[in-house]
Amino acid sequence: MKVNMMASKQQENTSAIKFMFVLALDALVCEQIEGDAKPLTGWSSARLSVSNPTLKSLFHPDDLDIYDAIFSHSSQIEPVSLTFRIVDKKGQAxxxxxxxxxxxxxxxxKTLITLTLAQPELNLEVAQGMMYDSFFAMLENTDDYIYFKDINHQFTSASQTLVDVTQGITHWSDLIGKTDYDVLSREYADIYYTLEKKIFNGFLxxxxxxxxxxxxxxxxxxxxxxKYAMKDKDGNIIGLFGIARDITDLKEAEARLRKSEDxxxxxxxxxxxxxxxxxIKTGEMTTSDEYPQILGYAEGxxxxxLQEWQAALHPEDSARVMSILNACLAGGDSASVDYRxxxxxxxxxxMSSVFKIAEFNEQNQPVSMIGVHxxxxxxKLLELELSQKAQIDYLTALNNRGYFMELAEKELSRSxxxxxxxxxxMMDIDFFKKINDSHGHKIGDIVLKKLADVCRQTLREVDIIGRIGGEEFAILLPETNHVEALEAAERLRLAVANSEVPMKDGLPVQYTVSIGVSSVLSADDNIDMLLSRADKALYQAKQSGRNRVCAAA
Ligand SMILES: Nc1nc2c(ncn2[C@@H]2O[C@H](COP(=O)(O)OP(=O)(O)OP(=O)(O)O)[C@@H](O)[C@H]2O)c(=O)[nH]1
Known part of the structure; x- marks a missing residue:
């Protein structure tokens, strides 16, 4: 039966073309073509014998080395038989x-070269021999477990690999006539039998x-x-053949992956x-299950x-976040941003998000982005609290000295x-020691707080107020000329003088301040210079009786 099958596969087309070339010193001429070139090449023999297309143009580009070898002056004289690829008129190889x-x-x-091209023929004897040999070679050498069984579950042949998983067997041929129950533990034989039952009894x-x-x-x-059913020519099941592929590594890798994912x-x-x-194109965002959870949502x-994410951004953060995201999409590799x-x-x-472009298309446009929310x-709240603590005076809630200096430097360079x-x-409470001495330190603190409130109420929001020492305050007034500054200082002095701290027992505590005012005089002025000039003016205000405003010279 197998021989007949082979016979039917034999090539019927045995046409051949014979070229006769003359190779002179540096010229190659095709003198004659015998046979019909059309079935093999698509071109007629007449076309092949003239220059276009030449035989050379028929050669597969990767086989031109063979062409060169055939027509080189130095190639061997003895007849040579070899295979090479041509590309026929239809472009088929x-x-x-x-x-x-x-x-x-x-x-x-000159050299005469005779070249015969023919479609390869099948050598039936060789093919048959190879078929049986290759079947046994496969059984001996395969890494898979391959086996054939008759309808009684008895092995009829098997690959050598089965020796390693069966008992009492040294060569696969020892398995012939045996069933799984003869060579395996009952537990495993049961497992395999159940699958075979599906073929023999379940007609799968x-x-x-x-x-x-x-x-x-x-x-x-x-x-x-x-396991596959094997049938005879009438369609009756005569046995089965099976291929079992070892997927242990795959299963272990899967388990490791699952574990690492967990x-x-x-x-x-x-x-x-x-x-x-x-x-990126659709805006669809696949997220891990934790995403809803970390925002307090239930699954689903x-x-x-992307639209939901963008819509949920805090209005004050949205523009900044989107510009960082867009910059990343426009060619950046990765970016991160904090936002509400x-x-x-x-x-x-x-929230804090990290973006990274994961994939680009052929036009080098980003296609997908991965990241973490x-x-x-x-x-962040703790951070903000701490940084506020580092900037704010605990008693008056005004800027502390360090932060006042930082803000003042910025404001000076801006102006x-x-x-x-x-x-x-520069502002200082007059006779503050006396207030402390007569009413106690606690009342002194309340006076300091009260003074801070009066400053906040009297001055503009843009004015920067700092407590820079015990009862010493510095105030920066942006976009204010010298005259306006003196007016503002006077207004503040009056507001303080008119303010008081009520006492449970006795009269309210009244207090005053002295203020020294300095203005920017030249482009070389720095904050220390301004403060020092204001301090001198303050000294002058104290010297000249307190509760007054003095301008720096
Ligand atoms: N209650 C209270 N008192 C403070 C604080 N920081 C500094 N002081 C007091 O402020 C007083 C400053 O006194 P002085 O430097 O003599 O000045 P003054 O009494 O205000 O006199 P003049 O500034 O010359 O008008 C001292 O008694 C300090 O103890 C504070 O945080 N709370």
Whole structure:
């Protein structure tokens, strides 16, 4: 039966073309073509014998080395048979067998080359021999478990690999006539029998399952076991053949991946983070399960899209965040940004997102972005509180000395850049020691707080007020000329003089301040110079009786 099948495969087309070339010193001429070139090349012999297309143009570009070898002066004289590829008139590649022979004509200094091209033929004897040999070679050498069984579940042949997973077997041929129950533990034989039952009793053409497999050393592995029904020419099942592929490594890798994914998810959740994967074209955002959770939403409550994310941004942060995101999309590689967004309970929560372009298309445009959204609310609030503490005076809630100096430096350089006027006050409570001494330190503190309130109420919002010493204050007035500054100082002095701190028992405490005013005089002025001039003016105010405003000279 197999021989007939082979016979039917034999090539009927045995046409060949014979070229006769003359190779002179530096010229190659095709003198004659015998046979019809059309079936093999698509071109007629007449076309091939003239220059276009030449035989050379028929050669597959990667086989031109063979062409060069055939027609080189130095190639061997003995007949040579080899295969090479041509590309026929329709552009289809074909493998042809070529035989060529050279004759040297020494007298006329030329070489005659005879080249015969033919479609390769199938050698039936070789093919049959190969078929049986290759079947056994496959059984001996395959890495898979391959087996054939008759309808009684008895092996009829098997690959050598089965020796490693069966007992009492040294060569695969020992398995012939045996069943799984003869060579495996009952537990495993039961498993495989159940799958075979589906073929023999369930009339399935194929049955497949991932099944455990124990090797001779007791090591457990996994196979993708597939069994196929084998039928005779009348369609009756005569047996089965099976291929079981070892997928132990795959299963182990899967388990490791699952474990590492679990670990990653745990780490993300513990850090209040979630990953996302953004389809840039559609705006669709795939996120890990933690994403709704870290914003207080239940699963399915949150629309996972770029649009939702953008709409939930705090209005004060939105433009900044979107410009960072867009810069990243426009060619940046990665970026990160802190911002506030709406949580389920209606609160603004601080988030931090990291973006990274994950994929580009052929035009080098970003296609997808991956990243992490993290809820950093508690950390951020603590940070803000701490940085505020570092800037704000605990008693009066005014800027402390360090922060006042920082703000004043910024304001001075801004006003110098825009050529605006600016003034500074130094202010000190008069006879504050007396207030402390007569009413106690606590009342002294209340006076300091009261003074801060009066300053806030009397001055503009843009004015920068700092408590720079115990009962010493500095005030910066942006965009204020010298006359306006003196007026403002006088207004403040009066407001303080008219303010008082009520006492439970007795009369309210009244207090006054002295103020020294300095203005920017030149582009070289710095804050220390301004403060020092204002301090001198303050000294003058104290010297001249207190509760007054003096301008720096
Ligand atoms: N209650 C209270 N007193 C403070 C604080 N810081 C500094 N003082 C007091 O402020 C007083 C400053 O006294 P002095 O420097 O002698 O000045 P003064 O009594 O205000 O006199 P003149 O400035 O010359 O008008 C001292 O008694 C300090 O103890 C504070 O935070 N709270």
């Amino acid at each position: 074909k493998i042809l067998r070529a035989t060529y022979q050279k004759h040297l004509d020494v007298d006329q200094l 053409p194929m049955a497949q399952e991932v099944q455990p497999l124990l090797d001779n050393h007791g090591k457990l592995g996994w196979v993708d076991n597939r 670990r990653m998810r745990l780490a993300l959740l513990a850090a209040n983070q979630a990953w996302f994967d953004l389809d 409550e949150l629309d996972h899209s 967004r709406l949580a389920k309970n209606g609160d603004w929560v601080w 993290a809820n950093i609310n508690s950390r 110098q850049r825009y050529q605006k006027e600016m003034a500074i006050f």
